[in-house]
Amino acid sequence: MDVCRLIVRRLNRAARRPVRISARHFVTLWRLLFLTSLGILTSSCRDPEPAGPLRLTWYVFDEPSGAFREAARRCTEAARERYRIDVVSLPADADQQREQLTRRLAAGDESIDIIGMDVIWTAEFAEAGWIREWPTRATRRASAGRFPIAVQTATYKNMLWATPFTTNVQLLWYRTDRIRKPPKTWDEMIELAEKLDRNNRIQAQGERYEGLTVLFVSLLASAGGKVLDADGSQVSLEPEPTRKALNVMKRLATSRAADPGLSTNREDQARLAFETGRSAFMLNYGFVWPSALQNAPEVAANMGWTRWPGVVPDRPSRVTVGGIDLAVSTYSRYPELAFDAAECLASKDNQRIAAERGGLPPTLYALYDHPAVRRRLPFADLLRATLKDAVERPRTPLYTDISLAISRTLHPMRDIKPARDAARLKKAVQRALRSEGLL
Structure with missing residues (x-):
């Protein structure tokens, strides 16, 4: 490196000396050649790549x-x-x-x-x-x-x-001190919660974001439907499964067992609400278990888990x-x-x-x-059994657009009209699949 620095210093001094050539274009050419050679020399004198992996x-x-x-x-x-x-x-x-x-x-x-x-x-x-x-x-x-x-x-x-x-995957979490036998369907769960007082709500994700899309896709799959066809190029959304999924969302949102903040709830808001002890049910991921152990041990002591509720009796749920x-x-x-x-x-x-x-x-x-x-x-x-039957969200490069179309069409859930919105939803997903009307 000392030799390199010496060469660079001498070249720099030479560059400052006047060049006495009358023809201007020869001067320009000489300087260009000189600077090129200087760049080659100085580049060879750069510090080596750092040692190590x-x-x-x-x-x-x-x-x-x-x-x-x-x-x-x-x-x-x-x-x-x-x-x-x-x-x-x-x-x-x-x-x-x-x-x-x-x-x-x-x-x-x-x-x-x-x-x-x-x-x-x-x-x-x-x-x-x-x-x-x-x-x-x-x-x-x-x-x-x-x-x-x-x-x-x-x-x-x-x-x-x-x-x-x-x-x-999500599971259904419930209070074992209030529910003798966990429900197998959404209708059973809502009926059980409504029989209890208002301190036994159902916690779920209802904000206009990805969690709302996850809720709909899980309900739709549990009802036997899907958003797109097998190769992801065409909209499916068969009328009967779609209406069944929308009926559940409407019933949940308008039930007296629904959390008042459902339309703005995400996973963490649902967790926090359940930890207060004023809820009987919660749809959420496994992170809620260690959280309850740490933050609300009295709730964790009476916290059970079961499979996500089904939509159709005698048909197991299929969760996203x-x-x-x-x-x-x-x-x-x-x-x-x-x-x-x-x-x-x-x-x-x-x-x-x-x-x-x-x-x-x-x-x-x-x-x-x-x-x-x-x-x-x-x-x-329970996780392993649920994962065996789990489903993907639509597999398409346009998934983000489709998810936005679903969550925008179905929010807030209390305003859903299943017969009307089944058609509206299909049209919105079709437009998203063509990259239309996103803004």
């Missing part, structure tokens, strides 16, 4: 238990100096996560290597060319032993684009699946290492840690028998 960045939501950072640490250690995984935390809100990622990916940001991808983004990201198809040689490892529904969320156009990491898949960015400078790292992050041990520390259900079927997972998730058998 290559750095891979994992963009994923800010998981509060530290399970994701522990997974990154373990995989970095296992890589033996080949790479280091740095976690870049995204917001907790899924819409904000998507906004940040799509802006970066649309700009070709090379700083993103591994993406913690919400299960509803696969089609959109794959169609946009933002993620890489999973290597054929590693496809079997990426899907082996996982719930079929989890693998489906990572699949688009019969190709695998990610490895399933965590999953999730959630979770995180791990994909590799198209713009990663080190794709082979990124695939290796993503596979490590989604390994059995790291899924166990995510379940044990963060309460995030695994995608690997066998982990539901692991003692540590069962201690953290005492409802593991």
Whole structure:
């Protein structure tokens, strides 16, 4: 480096000396040649790349238990100096996560290597060319032993684009000291709650956001319907299942057992309301269990869980699946290492840690028998049974538009008129599928 600095200093001094050539164009040519040679010399004298393993960045939501950072640490250690995984935390809100990622990916940001991808983004990201198809040689490892529904969320156009990491489904939570036998259908649940006093409400998600779409899709699937056809190109929304789903939403919202804040409630508002002790039922994810243990032990002591209610008697419910898949960015400078790292992050041990520390259900079927997972998730058998029958939200690159069409059409739920809104909803989804009328 001392020799390089000496050369640069002498060239700089030479550049300041006057050039006595009368022809102006020769002066310009000489300076151009001189500056070119100077650039070549100085570029060769730049500081070398820092020593140590290559750095891979994992963009994923800010998981509060530290399970994701522990997974990154373990995989970095296992890589033996080949790479280091740095976690870049995204917001907790899924819409904000998507906004940040799509802006970066649309700009070709090379700083993103591994993406913690919400299960509803696969089609959109794959169609946009933002993620890489999973290597054929590693496809079997990426899907082996996982719930079929989890693998489906990572699949688009019969190709695998990610490895399933965590999953999730809602359950029905209820007060065992007030309800002798948990209901099997929505009608049974609403009737039971209405027989009790106003301190025994039903907590659900009714705000105009993704949670409302999740509620509708789960009700529709439980009634035997679906939003789009099998290949995602045409609207389905069969009249009878659609009306049944809308009837349930209307009945819930207008019941005296409904929470007064239903139209503005999300998952966390439902959790907090249930923890006050003034509710008999709650539709929500498993995170509510450790929260109740910590924040409302008197509620947790009388807290039971059962399968999400059905819509049609003698037909089990089919609930919308959630979770995180791990994909590799198209713009990663080190794709082979990124695939290796993503596979490590989604390994059995790291899924166990995510379940044990963060309460995030695994995608690997066998982990539901692991003692540590069962201690953290005492409802593991119910989760596993529910995941066997779970459904995806519409698998399409236009999913965000379709979700907006659903939530805007059906909010607030108390204003739903099933016969009218079944037709309105189908028209709104058709327009969204054509990217029309979104603003």
